[in-house]
Structure formats: structure tokens, C-alpha cells
Amino acid sequence: MKTKTLLSLLSLALLVVGSVWIVKFRAGATLRSTEGAIFGTYYHIKYEATESLDSQIVATLQQVDASMSVFNPQSTLSGINQGRTDKADAMLYEVLTKAREVSEATDGSFDVTVMPLVNAWGFGFKHGAMPDAAAVDSLRALVGYTRLTLGPDSTVHRADPRMSIDCGAIAKGYGVDRVARLLANHGVRNFMVEIGGEVVVKGRNPNGHKWQIGVSKPVEGDSVQGEALQTILALENCALATSGNYRNYYIKDGRKYAHTIDPRSGRPVQHSLLSATVIAPDCTTADAYATAFMVMGMEQAEQVLAKNRSLRAYFIYADGEGRMQVKSIRM
Numbered sequence: 001m002k003t004k005t006l007l008s009l010l011s012l013a014l015l016v017v018g019s020v021w022i023v024k025f026r027a028g029a030t031l032r033s034t035e036g037a038i039f040g041t042y043y044h045i046k047y048e049a050t051e052s053l054d055s056q057i058v059a060t061l062q063q064v065d066a067s068m069s070v071f072n073p074q075s076t077l078s079g080i081n082q083g084r085t086d087k088a089d090a091m092l093y094e095v096l097t098k099a100r101e102v103s104e105a106t107d108g109s110f111d112v113t114v115m116p117l118v119n120a121w122g123f124g125f126k127h128g129a130m131p132d133a134a135a136v137d138s139l140r141a142l143v144g145y146t147r148l149t150l151g152p153d154s155t156v157h158r159a160d161p162r163m164s165i166d167c168g169a170i171a172k173g174y175g176v177d178r179v180a181r182l183l184a185n186h187g188v189r190n191f192m193v194e195i196g197g198e199v200v201v202k203g204r205n206p207n208g209h210k211w212q213i214g215v216s217k218p219v220e221g222d223s224v225q226g227e228a229l230q231t232i233l234a235l236e237n238c239a240l241a242t243s244g245n246y247r248n249y250y251i252k253d254g255r256k257y258a259h260t261i262d263p264r265s266g267r268p269v270q271h272s273l274l275s276a277t278v279i280a281p282d283c284t285t286a287d288a289y290a291t292a293f294m295v296m297g298m299e300q301a302e303q304v305l306a307k308n309r310s311l312r313a314y315f316i317y318a319d320g321e322g323r324m325q326v327k328s329i330r331m
């Protein structure tokens with residue numbers, strides 16, 4: 001009995017000491033905010049730290065951009081696409097390795113070689129004319145993740161030199177992860193990193209609660225600043241990414257063409273899924289799967305989710321009457 005009492009008192013003492021330490025840490029740290037432009041979008045970061053890490057954050061984001069931006073002619077990825085080198089830097093190799101993993105898990109729905117088709121359909125950084133069936137078939141010969149080989153010495157081999165690699169559907173998530181790593185390495189325990197809607201949260205918000213992250217209602221024409229929210233998710237120690245077709249599209253001859261291109265068919269997707277939000281342990285993974293799910297549609301996405309218990313998802317789709325519906329998996 002006496003031993004149990006002593007153990008109880010010791011546990012209580014440790015709890016009190018731990019609570020005091022947490023309070024002192026948070027009291028000594030300052031809530032800091034920083035924002036800016038990167039990857040063609042904006043970032044917003046909140047973190048508790050005893051010193052500013054803003055300059056290191058900017059440097060990290062610039063390193064990611066210098067590694068894998070297709071808009072930067074001097075980036076490592078541009079050098080590979082243009083045939084100047086076949087050597088990936090550490091960041092790019094890490095991203096391409098993750099991309100291959102997701103490609104294999106989604107039967108090629110995610111594919112970093114899809115850019116020729118994206119450009120041909122009028123999206124991406126080159127705006128081509130609408131392709132006919134023959135043009136699509138011709139371009140499909142330049143698309144396929146299995147035609148991209150990653151060597152153990154960080155080399156990247158394209159089966160055809162005309163192939164282009166684009167990491168736009170995964171680079172934002174990776175940038176978020178790199179900033180999160182930076183903050184964690186500096187002992188930051190509470191933070192929120194967001195780049196263009198892709199998010200990593202750790203610990204709690206300044207009020208001591210889980211971070212509140214909004215999921216946009218997929219309404220065409222909404223501005224980013226005034227957009228309505230479909231829901232607000234309370235999250236901690238995880239990553240979130242959302243992909244959707246409701247903003248980037250065009251209409252030609254009365255038909256809507258969404259920017260999500262199926263690498264397997266070579267054509268814009270046609271299904272009822274309006275947006276896919278994925279929650280994963282890291283944002284690189286969440287970003288890639290959100291894109292893959294928009295390619296696959298909800299039914300196939302659910303099959304992937306059944307095999308990967310580390311993923312959660314929040315889908316917004318149109319039912320048979322055109323009404324907006326939601327479905328969540330493990331939320």
C-alpha cells in the first residue's frame with residue numbers, strides 16, 4: 001500500500017513538473033508569423049519560438065524552388081528536362097522517389113511525366129491548341145512514370161529525351177515538409193505551415209487547442225480571400241492537402257475541360273468528384289495522393305484508402321441531381 005502511495009505521489013509530482021515546464025516554455029516563446037510568395041502562390045506560417053527563423057524559412061523555400069521549379073531555367077529539374085544533366089540533387093531525388101511510390105500505389109494516376117499532355121490541353125506553362133485523338137496518342141508515348149528510372153547514384157534517366165518531368169503536384173507539399181523539418185529541428189513544438197492550401201500542423205494553436213484548418217467549398221469563381229468554407233477540421237501533428245477542378249478549367253463549345261489530366265487516358269477527367277482533401281503523416285504524401293484521387297474518382301480512391309490506413313480523406317462530390325455531397329474516410 002505504501003509503495004502504491006509513493007508511486008502515485010511520484011507520478012503526480014512528475015505531472016506537475018511537466019506542466020510547469022510546458023507553461024515556462026510557451027511563456028518564453030513568442031508567437032511569430034511570416035508570409036510571402038513562393039512556387040507561384042503564397043505561404044503563411046505561424047510558429048512559437050524564442051528567436052525568429054524567418055530568414056531560414058525563406059532560404060529553405062528558395063532551395064526547394066531552385067531544385068524543382070519548371071519555371072526556373074536554372075533549377076536542377078530544368079537542367080534534367082533540357083538534357084544538361086542527369087543528376088538530381090538530394091531534394092529532387094527524394095521527391096521523385098516519393099512520386100514513384102505514389103504512382104505505383106495508384107496504378108499510374110499520379111505521374112510526374114504528364115506535363116506534355118497538360119500543356120496540350122491548354123493548362124500548365126505552355127498553352128497549346130486543343131489536341132485531337134491522334135495528337136493525344138502521340139503525346140502519350142512521352143508520358144509514363146515507368147519510363148523514368150532513378151539510379152542509386154541519384155541519376156534520373158528518361159526513356160525518351162523529349163519527356164518532361166514536372167513536380168507541380170507534389171512540390172508544394174514537399175516545401176511545407178521542409179519548413180516543418182526546419183522548425184522541428186530548432187525545437188519548435190507548436191506551428192502551422194501553409195503553402196497554397198497545403199498544410200502541416202504540429203502541437204497546438206496559441207489558444208492551446210488543435211489547429212483549425214478550413215476546407216474550401218468547391219464553388220466555381222470564388223476568390224481565394226472571400227471563399228466559403230465547406231468545413232473546418234481540428235488537426236494536430238499531421239499534414240493536409242486539397243486538390244480540386246473547380247477553379248482551373250475552361251469551356252469550349254459548351255463543354256467543360258478540367259485541368260486534371262488522367263495520365264493513362266491522356267484526357268481531362270470526367271467524374272463527379274469536385275475536390276479531394278487528404279490527411280497524411282507528411283504533406284508530400286498528402287499532396288500527391290490528393291492529385292491522384294482527383295484523377296481516379298471517388299470509387300477508386302476509396303479502394304486505395306482501404307489499403308493504406310495511414311491516409312484519411314474528405315471528399316466533396318456532386319450527386320446524380322448535381323447537388324453537393326460530402327464523404328469522409330477515417331476522419
